[in-house]
Amino acid sequence: MNRRLAVRNVMGLAKDYLVYFLTMTFVMALMFAFNSILFSKDVQNMFEVAGAMAAMVGFATFFVVLIVAWLIHYMVRFIMEKRSREFGIYLLIGMKKKEIAGLYMRENLLLGIGAFLPGMGLGILIQQILMSVLYGMIQVNYHLHLEMNRYCVLMTVACYGGCYLLALFRCRRKFRKMNIHDLMEAQRKNEEIVEKHEGAKRWLLPLSLLFLVVFGVLLLQGWLLNAGSILVFLVGLVLVIYLFYTGLSAWLICYVRKKGKAIYRGQNLFLMRQFSSKLKSMRFTMGTLTSLFTIAFLGCSAAMMFSDYQDQILQDKFPFDVHAYSSDAADDFAEELKVIENHTTVKESYVYSIYTDKTTQVNHWLYTHLQYFGDKYLKADGTVDKEKLKEEQDQSYCSFDTFMGLSDYNHLRKMLGYDPVHLEDDAYLVHVKERIYQEVGEFTKGMKIAENANDGTPLRLAGYQTEPFSQDGHNGGDYVIVVPDRVIQKMTPFYAELAVDIKGKAPADLQRRLENIEDDAESVDYKGEASGESEWRNWCFGSDTVVTYAAYYVVRDNAIPEIRYILSTVIFPAFYIGLVFVCVALTVLTVQQLSDASKYRFRYEVLGKLGLGMKEISRLIFKQLGVYYLCPALFAAGISGVIIVYISRKFIFYTGVKTSVLQYFGIAFLLFFGVYAIYFAVTYIGFKRSVEERR
Structure with a gap:
């Protein structure tokens, strides 16, 4: 009998809490699809850094499991409270607490299994979509095929089943402590709203808003400089979110008590009373939902940032098909060319040198003026702290300024399809990353750059070029100074470079083959008598941050997919967390309102008897649900908006994306409210239908 009763109750639960059932099915599908990346042999064999994707997805799964466990626990407890009177009746007719607890556990397990099975089917579909998107991002062909790894299935079952069992066992303990009176009165107690000290609590609203403004100012002014200050900021922000709802509820109650003018407009009194009572009973839940929405906004925005970086920067970052570095300035790259010619069709190859005049004025200026370095290498008197630079061995720039001859420069420009440039014998130009130029402008003005081959006077500045030019350690770090050939002949060769233009696409293992060559690319110590330095370092990687990639050998067709894969380790988990958190939070909002629809039915019937027509009641329902839904969403949008603008500004500044x-x-806002609109529409239709049932 208990088995038939459990099945009948499960059918009722699936109908009454359809949104919860569908959300669990979708979350289950997402969990399986993303877990499949952890155990995919194809992904693991793709790149040497495949472990990064597994680590990030595993990290995301950890947080997803926590929030899913919270959702299941919340819903199991919520449904139990809603059915407390039913359970009390079971006790009255002679059922034991153990039997009722077992019945409830069986019902929820059946409900969980009911969501698990279709979730697995949907998860296989999402898995194929996910793999297609991942392979498309890294520019690798993907052929649809089913990949069912038993460890992936076991991990998904363990995560999903563990969340359910933990929630059910906690509720089982609660059953043992309850009696008939407690069960019969549980729902009524849940509906009781105690209003105490509301006059004092209402000040929490302006106080929380003041703290939010302070947090925003601290963030935008860049005062959060270390892990400790960031942790304090986050903890304070979470506390303020919860205080906001306590203050908002008290403020609305006090406003209604004082009979403010707004309560006499339309049905505002009804709306304010309903909303304040809901906030009073759900302020902790509303604070939690706001936190989830905030995290969802941040996750989605982070995914958008790195996706934008992929589209805008990566192709420009590696303009040459193959680029190789050697610390030996006399290297002819014979071995590298042999490997390249054996595996590709070479259209053109060019060996050249980067030179130095053993000065450091440009490097030191950048070390002390770029925002990336701040005042890290400045002494108290504003001069360069050379000892600190030497001690820390910062490799953003080489030990000396980097130069290139005009003929080499124009040859490389021709290989890249750029127009050649002309220089007078007494002039120089600077080829610099556009990001650097946008930050500092013409930074070499006033510097004495090289010497005129005719009269020994410093060269004059002829201008700047900012096209993509492989300046992450190859053609200088961030910059290279181009001078006439007669001037470059008086300088010392610093290191050698090889640029290759190939026909078609490079094989997937070409970069690995080049790296397997016995390379001498470790920094070589040269005696620099003229400079007074004991040694020099001729390898650098520039000042890029957020996303950096510096290698002695760069094969564009190999490097871009690898970086895209690395970036996808941020993009995919960020979307994963954001989507799950939004669905979980919206499920709680939806279930709360739909379960209360029967309670509101009587109130709307009274309003109907007072003269409100069906259209007016429908409009009132829309307003009631709209306020309830928009409050945590807009509050989260306001908080996350400030954080995202700050992070976006930093991201754009340090990466050079044009956004x-x-x-x-x-x-993120549009995507978020797209999902939001679906849940709201389902809630509105279900709520309205429930209210109209007895009219």
């Missing part, structure tokens, strides 16, 4: 600081938040 508005508001774009990432705007895209």
